[in-house]
Amino acid sequence: MFAKSISSFFFARTLNTTVPKMMSSTCIETLSAEGRRDFYNSFDTVLTDCDGVLWLLNNTIQGATEVMNGFKANNKKVFFVTNNSTKSHTQFLEKFHTLGFNALANEVVSTSFLAAKYLKANLDPSKQVYVVGSPAIACELDALNIRHFGVGEDYLKTSVPTFVENIKLEPDVGAVLVGFDEHLSYPKLFRAASYLKDQNVLFVATNTDESFPVAGTGLVMPGTGSLVCAVQTCAGREPFVVGKPSSYICNVLTETNKIDPSRTLMIGDRCNTDILLGKRCGFKTLLVLTGVNSLKDVEEWSKSDNPKLLELVPDYYAQKLRVSYRDKSDVLLEDNLESKNPHQLFSIWFKKASEHDNVRQPNAACLATATKSGIPSARFVLLKAFGESGYTFFTNSESRKGREILTLEFNLVFLNRVFLLKFLSIIPTMEENPVAAMTIYWDALDRSIRIEGAVEKIDETESTEYFDTRPKSSQIGAHVSRQSTVISSRESFSKQNEKLEVEFAEKRVPRPSYWNGYKIIPKTIEFWQGQSDRLHDRIVFERAEHAAEKQIASHAGENGWVFYRLSP
Numbered sequence: 001m002f003a004k005s006i007s008s009f010f011f012a013r014t015l016n017t018t019v020p021k022m023m024s025s026t027c028i029e030t031l032s033a034e035g036r037r038d039f040y041n042s043f044d045t046v047l048t049d050c051d052g053v054l055w056l057l058n059n060t061i062q063g064a065t066e067v068m069n070g071f072k073a074n075n076k077k078v079f080f081v082t083n084n085s086t087k088s089h090t091q092f093l094e095k096f097h098t099l100g101f102n103a104l105a106n107e108v109v110s111t112s113f114l115a116a117k118y119l120k121a122n123l124d125p126s127k128q129v130y131v132v133g134s135p136a137i138a139c140e141l142d143a144l145n146i147r148h149f150g151v152g153e154d155y156l157k158t159s160v161p162t163f164v165e166n167i168k169l170e171p172d173v174g175a176v177l178v179g180f181d182e183h184l185s186y187p188k189l190f191r192a193a194s195y196l197k198d199q200n201v202l203f204v205a206t207n208t209d210e211s212f213p214v215a216g217t218g219l220v221m222p223g224t225g226s227l228v229c230a231v232q233t234c235a236g237r238e239p240f241v242v243g244k245p246s247s248y249i250c251n252v253l254t255e256t257n258k259i260d261p262s263r264t265l266m267i268g269d270r271c272n273t274d275i276l277l278g279k280r281c282g283f284k285t286l287l288v289l290t291g292v293n294s295l296k297d298v299e300e301w302s303k304s305d306n307p308k309l310l311e312l313v314p315d316y317y318a319q320k321l322r323v324s325y326r327d328k329s330d331v332l333l334e335d336n337l338e339s340k341n342p343h344q345l346f347s348i349w350f351k352k353a354s355e356h357d358n359v360r361q362p363n364a365a366c367l368a369t370a371t372k373s374g375i376p377s378a379r380f381v382l383l384k385a386f387g388e389s390g391y392t393f394f395t396n397s398e399s400r401k402g403r404e405i406l407t408l409e410f411n412l413v414f415l416n417r418v419f420l421l422k423f424l425s426i427i428p429t430m431e432e433n434p435v436a437a438m439t440i441y442w443d444a445l446d447r448s449i450r451i452e453g454a455v456e457k458i459d460e461t462e463s464t465e466y467f468d469t470r471p472k473s474s475q476i477g478a479h480v481s482r483q484s485t486v487i488s489s490r491e492s493f494s495k496q497n498e499k500l501e502v503e504f505a506e507k508r509v510p511r512p513s514y515w516n517g518y519k520i521i522p523k524t525i526e527f528w529q530g531q532s533d534r535l536h537d538r539i540v541f542e543r544a545e546h547a548a549e550k551q552i553a554s555h556a557g558e559n560g561w562v563f564y565r566l567s568p
């Protein structure tokens, strides 16, 4: 039978990502390949949030490393911006490397680092900092020679009145810095509020993330925002926040880097920190749905007329970070083609398309035919088998394509005088031109394959065998439809269908003689792959004898094929 039957692919495939439409956010995953390319080329700097975008706790979110490393490989400037103050710069860098991200020290921006930087610039050097926070903050303050105290346990060991009687405040505190502190206690709040009573004491907070969902548990982890709020309430003052959504981060980044806001993308999972930062700084914003906020949140905000909520709506959203563009290193090179036999290469590409969630019908192929005088026509058919012996599709031989690809077998019949009259009564003019071109395009993969060659009718027993495997409704349809002829109405056609359904209810439906399989015997097979920078790849396989005739400089393929590259 068929060299490689692909019948298993054609019925059962459904698109399993149904992405709702929104008024003001664009879903990246539903953009065309061209649209994704335009999006990809619209920025050259990327700021990404970490937790919820790149990882969840200590586990990388699948696809994130490829995307981030791909940005860098494509010469995009990348900054990893996290509100998490519980790790020092060095600890973050270690985490990035352990999880496979190619991060450099100057690309990692954490709030412990930002807070230390802010205090270095604004604190009187003779003063010290009271820290409600983690050892990571202490580490960053040490690195900039800023004196500090307060990190660690400080629990109430006596009654409150005794504590109040005995408390001693340090005389030279110039700032109170609040970050994530697992030892937050009444004495710490007491001290912080008391230092902040002096309006000259700076009040700095790393970030204000309220809480985090603990994935799959229903638990809520209080974030630094709740600690900051406690201090803020008793101190009666608002802090200066260094973390997202404060644009302080951008001031720091632009000190040493040239950043064009209109060509910068901010990626995040939380809208009131990540997306808001992007909006405030004039960046493009992309929300990924792997963390805090959901599409439902965004949909609600988009409908609101509250400007504060509308500001949280991202420009783009995606289910997750994944490679939807092509990395510069992912090019088709003559030396590393997955096969030098075009049929095998077709098979490899076809398998990939078939396994892709967003390719609904991998075997839909546009078939172009032409009349003898060269008038072209094209339509989609389903490719049912492929391989060395040809690329097979089935059709009604009396349809327009059927008449145009009228094969040698019909021509011989044509020479027979008896059949001549019968034949001419079906086809008034001679239209045959038994060559065809077939093009497949897989948008989700940004790949296309073009096949050109002579067309042959396949053996009738093969057509019957395949016809017998089709659903009964399709078999009856083949009898009802005199393809490409004019019909008076849909109704008359449906009636005929109903009639045949009754007639064949208990019977096998025979293959109509005019329903046949055809195969293109490829002379050339071109493999096209889109590239983000528009330098697309085109590799053409051609039978060696034809290429030799044309004197094309080519590479040796397998099984009598050669291949060469065409300019895109």
Ligand SMILES: Cc1ncc(COP(=O)(O)O)c(C=O)c1O
Binding pocket: 049, 050, 051, 052, 081, 082, 083, 084, 085, 086, 180, 207, 209, 223, 224
């Ligand atoms: C204490 C703390 N603060 C802030 C964050 C938010 O980090 P990001 O800005 O990377 O989402 C986290 C995430 O784990 C955290 O644990």
